[in-house]
Amino acid sequence: MPSVALFDPCYMAALRPADAECARHVLRSLGDDVTLIDGRCCGQPAFNSGYRNEARTAGREVLKAARPFETVVTLSGSCTSMVRHYLPVLWDGDRRDAAQRIAGRFRDFVSYVANHPNVGNLGLKLEGVVAYHDSCHGRRELGITSDALGLLARIQGLEVRRLAYEEECCGFGGSFAVKLPEISVAMMTTKLDDAVLTGAKVLVSGDFSCLAHLEAGARGLGLKLETWTFPELLLRALE
Amino acid sequence: MSAYRERAAREIRAERPAATVTPIMRKLVADAEAMLGRGPEDARARAAAARMYAVDHLEELHEQMEANLERRRVHYHRAADAAEAVAIMRRILAGSKRIAKSKSMVAEEVGLTHALRADGMDVLETDIGEYVVDLEGRGPSHITAPALHLNRARIREIFERTGASFEDDDPVKLSRYVRDVVGSYFRDCDAAITGTNIAIASSGRLGIVENEGNVSLGVSHPRLHVAITGLEKVVADEDAALAILEVLAPSATAQPLTSFTHFLAGPMPGQERHVVFVDNGRSRVVHDERYREVLKCIRCGACMNACPVYRTAGGLSYGSPYMGPIGAVVSPLLWPDGRYADLPMASSLCGRCTEVCPVGIPLHRMLLDLRADGVADGQLGSRTEKLAWLAWAEAFRGATRARALSAFARVGLRNGSRIVRSHGDGDDPRLFPEPSELHDRTLLQAATAERTAAVLIPAADVAPHELPALFAFRARDLGVTVVESIDPRDGDLSLTATAAIANTGSVLLTGEQAARRPILGAKRVVVRVSASTLVRFPHEVAPFLGGDDALLLTGASRTADIEKQIVRGIHGAEEMVVVLGP
Known part of the structure; x- marks a missing residue:
């Protein structure tokens, strides 16, 4: 049984605490032995705000916890991208190389499952309609759009609808949503318009950060639109 | 609240730029993507390489440029800063009273128009978009479409304030009105100021692109022509220039090439050029490893066209001559005094700018570096924010503390959003839901019919492969008539092309044939x-460019400065006929 770590990012522990359990269940169904890494932050909030010392302090803990594992499955595309592409750059020389070696083992949940040798044996089945939200980090930094769509296509009975302008950002952007809320909310409204036009009432994405922002907006605006993560959707498709 | 946020919030409230800008930019x-797609596959890589070479050999190319300009009797000047640029321009233009100016971002950067007017010179913005924003008084909101933030009704109002009157706000009438104002100004003016897109070191020629014909007027009518441009705009040779042209207009305006592409050699008899x-x-900047690549920029504006933050808050909210992602990078680098320190925050870091940049500038990564610089040198972030991040980092040093922080955030976000809402902050509708439960399955089955506007791409005719047929196909697309023979008419100007580019429908005129006045x-x-003499792509036309004046014509003159609606026939002939012979 391959041993993998499952990294539950800090903001997901805060906003969608059930998700790690769903993901653990899915990974076990794939035959993996799962160890949870939680209570850590990849450092992205500080990094994106320009506070690199603070980002390094937080990110170091993630790398330390990940050191014993060959694969670290991460529940958020955005955190995966932070660890893989940016975190090692916060060190120099040998330490950067060491950080790079650990960071390279991080995989986002969606592409890990989509490319798992046992994914074909899961027998995924779920009746209904979802719309797919392609996150910027997933699309451009990790290039996992086709993995995500491929995984959705494996779920028997599920109709997947695409947003007309799926390459556009939902307006979250972490500290961006806090520092420039007027712009962030306007972008969110544009994205919600797009999502509503699909007719689907459930929006799925590999990045919960976008989903949290969109769901908060949908609720506030009184739209009937729920956001589901891949672990939750796959768990339901396994039932 | 940062200065950028204040301006952006005001723009959104007062103008809602996204309503106009987003559909146009989508x-x-x-x-633009389709236009790039029909060019050669390696166009972007070659353009990026041509620009990178220039950045790596800046001083060497300038030495060559200076020598070659002098050989052509063109005066070379180099200004260390904005003040010196203005001083040099004043010296060159001393004695000129009426000056026709075409678009130049560097002129905006150094505040040229203001300075010359303060000296009592009459300066007319001859680009239609610039003419509009000059009258409006708030400056350009886009680097290639300066009046993008104004719709036709507003533009009509602005013109009518100066005494003009219109039956309606038809962009054709509005555009032609400016054409007439500009046309009559050129009959009696002393000097023209233009920009320069590409300064070609190996030949000392100036590559300038334009659509309206106002640059053509400027370089051929007044006795004095001054081109102003950025130090980085020099390139090695014609091959490099063509590599850049192959991506510039496609990225900027989704055109194969602009209507006029000038390769300006020396001045005409009796003319002076600087x-x-x-x-x-x-x-x-060129010595800063992290940012030097930004000097590869060709000012196409693709990054702002694609940027959701730019589309939402508009170009004026940046408060800089350079807006959008490139503006957020280049403004704090060119003005390191802190006035633009908050612009790097004007991005959700979605990376779309980096994706569309035709010369491969990693814009969103530079924004991240600039944020870190701003924090490190104290230009960005308050004392409170610094302390908050320190405390945050401390909390994430240990897993137990971090778990507690996550739990605290869970409660805080949920209740916080309710408290904010109950205090009536209607601008931010976000309300965080209960987090812990799994969703009900029912909404999976509750979908209604899809109303996504089907993006129907009309079945385009497949472009023919053979060069003559391809040329005719592309030229007709531009409104050019292609025939085998023609009956001459009064007022015809008959020219012979040195070569033609099939995939862009362009004709190359060189030497005497390129004289702008008759055209x-x-x-x-x-x-x-x-x-x-047909070649397939622009980069293959290099051997035909000769060593003298050259002009590539790609369709008749046009503008799209009002709501991006194309109006053909601005300065110069509305009608162009190509007689395609063996």
């Missing part, structure tokens, strides 16, 4: 093209 970005290269911080004055331009 179409433009899709069209080029002013403005440094203003560029030679400092601008003709009722109809008839160009003879021999099929044996």
Whole structure:
């Protein structure tokens, strides 16, 4: 049984605490032995705000916890991208190389499952309609759009609808949503318009950060639109 | 609240730029991608390499440029900063009273128009978009479409304030009105100021692109022509220039090439020509490993066209001559005094700018570096924010504390959003839901019919492969008539092309044939093209460019400065006919 770590990012522990359990269940169904890494932050909030010392302090803990594992499955595309592409750059020389070696083992949940040798044996089945939200980090930094769509296509009975302008950002952007809320909310409204036009009432994405922002907006605006993560959707498709 | 946020919030409240800008840009970005897609596959890589070479050999190319300009009797100037640029321009223009100016971002950067007017000179913005924003008084909101933030009704109002009157706000009438104002100004003016897109070191020629014909007027009518441009705009040779041209217009305006592409050699008899290269911080940036690649920029505007933050808050909210992602990078680099320190925050870091940049500038990564610089040198972030991040980092040093923080955030976000809402902050509708439960399955089955506007791409005719047929196909797309023979008409100007580019429908005129005055004055331009001189792509036309003046014509003059609606026939003939012979 391959041993993998499952990294539950800090903001997901805060906003969608059930998700790690769903993901653990899915990974076990794939035959993996799962160890949870939680209570850590990849450092992205500080990094994106320009506070690199603070980002390094937080990110170091993630790398330390990940050191014993060959694969670290991460529940958020955005955190995966932070660890893989940016975190090692916060060190120099040998330490950067060491950080790079650990960071390279991080995989986002969606592409890990989509490319798992046992994914074909899961027998995924779920009746209904979802719309797919392609996150910027997933699309451009990790290039996992086709993995995500491929995984959705494996779920028997599920109709997947695409947003007309799926390459556009939902307006979250972490500290961006806090520092420039007027712009962030306007972008969110544009994205919600797009999502509503699909007719689907459930929006799925590999990045919960976008989903949290969109769901908060949908609720506030009184739209009937729920956001589901891949672990939750796959768990339901396994039932 | 940061200065940028204040301006952006005001723009959104007062103007809601996204309503106008987003639909225009969605179409433009899709069209631009299609236009790039029909060019050679390696166009972007070659353009990036041409620009990188220039950045790596800046001083060497300038030495070559200076020598070659002098050989052509063109005066070379180099200004260390904005003040010196203005001083040099004043010296060159001393004695001129009426000056026709076409678009130049560097002129905006150094505040040229203001300075010259303060000296009592009469300066007319001759680009239609610039003419509009000059009258409006708030400056350009986009680097290639300065009046993008104004719709036709507003533009009509602005014109009517100056005493003009219109039956309606038809962009054709509004555009032609400016054409007439500009046309009559050129009959009696002393000097023209233009920009320069590409300064070609190996030949000392100036590559300038334009659509309206106002640059053509400027370089051929007044006795004095001054080009002002950035220090980085020099490139090695014609191959490099063509590599850049192959991506510039497709990225900027989804055109194959602009209507006019000038390769300006020496001045005409009796004419004087100067080029002013403005440094203003560029030679400092070139030594900074993290940012030097930003000097590859060709000012196409693709990054702002694609940027959701730009689309939402508009170009004026940046408060800088350079807006959008490139503006957020280049403004704090050119003005390191802190006035633009908050612009790097004007991005959700979605990476779309980096994706569309035709010369491969990693814009969103530079924004991240600039944020870190701002925090490190104290220009960005308050004391409170610094302390908050320190405390945050401490909390994430240990897993137990971090778990507690996550739990605290869970409660805080949920209740916080309710408290904020109950205090009536209606601008931010976000309300965080209960987090812990799994969703009900029912909404999976509650979908209604899809109303996504089907993006129907009309089945385009497949472009023919053979060069003559491809040329005719592309030229017709541009409104050019392609025939085998023609009956001459009064007012015809008959020219012979040195070569023609099939995939862009362009004709190349060189030497005497490239004289702008007759082309601008003709009722109809008839160009003879021999099929044996056809090449497929712009970069293959280099051997035909010769060493003298050259002009690539790609369709008749046009503008899209009002709501991006195309109006053909601005300065110069509305009608162009190509006689395609063996």
